[in-house]
Amino acid sequence: MEAVPFIGIDRHRLGVDGVGVTTLAAFHGCPLRCRYCLNRRCLEPAEGLVRYTPQELYDRVGVDNLYFIATGGGVCFGGGEPLLRVDFLEEFKALCGRGWNLTAETSLQVERESVVRAAEVVGDFIVDIKEGNAAIYKAYTGGDAARAWGNLEWLLGRMGAEHVLVRVPLIPDFNTEADCDATAKRLEAMGVTRIDRFGYRVMSDE
Numbered sequence: 001m002e003a004v005p006f007i008g009i010d011r012h013r014l015g016v017d018g019v020g021v022t023t024l025a026a027f028h029g030c031p032l033r034c035r036y037c038l039n040r041r042c043l044e045p046a047e048g049l050v051r052y053t054p055q056e057l058y059d060r061v062g063v064d065n066l067y068f069i070a071t072g073g074g075v076c077f078g079g080g081e082p083l084l085r086v087d088f089l090e091e092f093k094a095l096c097g098r099g100w101n102l103t104a105e106t107s108l109q110v111e112r113e114s115v116v117r118a119a120e121v122v123g124d125f126i127v128d129i130k131e132g133n134a135a136i137y138k139a140y141t142g143g144d145a146a147r148a149w150g151n152l153e154w155l156l157g158r159m160g161a162e163h164v165l166v167r168v169p170l171i172p173d174f175n176t177e178a179d180c181d182a183t184a185k186r187l188e189a190m191g192v193t194r195i196d197r198f199g200y201r202v203m204s205d206e
């Protein structure tokens, strides 16, 4: 497999993106265009970014093998959208085996086949569902809410609610607390038990 671009690698994360000590590996590239995207580098041309094959990334993050094994941690793949790189995830899992837990931080704004394949190798998902109202979702991300929600429903059935954390942000000028309440209610009705509600802080030049 060819090396693919990353916008960053961040070691020794504890309790922020998965079980135990994790290293965050953030892929370049995302199908959405969120108005307040914090990772704009992943939406710009990939020139100048560091690139890794699965073997090269495995060799690099393996320096923390003992931390991963001792804490039940591993690698969290974010971005950008890691489920656009499911070939990479599969090859990486074949290298690291069961000793490392893989987590994916995803909007689920991908083809169902990518979710199905990712569920074979990823132990825990952090789903950035953003909003339940399709018009608000479209206005904020440019994407189709039905695809993300359909994938979430499938994922819950496949993984079980304990392995799926869903993020529900309050997005200034786009949704309200009442919208977030409605999104959380809809998630609970689907069987989601782990919901992370928070508010975006928008910088003054936005």
Ligand code: SF4
Residues within 6 Å of the ligand: 030, 031, 032, 033, 034, 036, 037, 038, 039, 040, 042, 079, 080, 081, 107
């Ligand atoms: S899904 Fe994430 S990376 Fe993609 S545009 Fe939205 S905030 Fe940015």
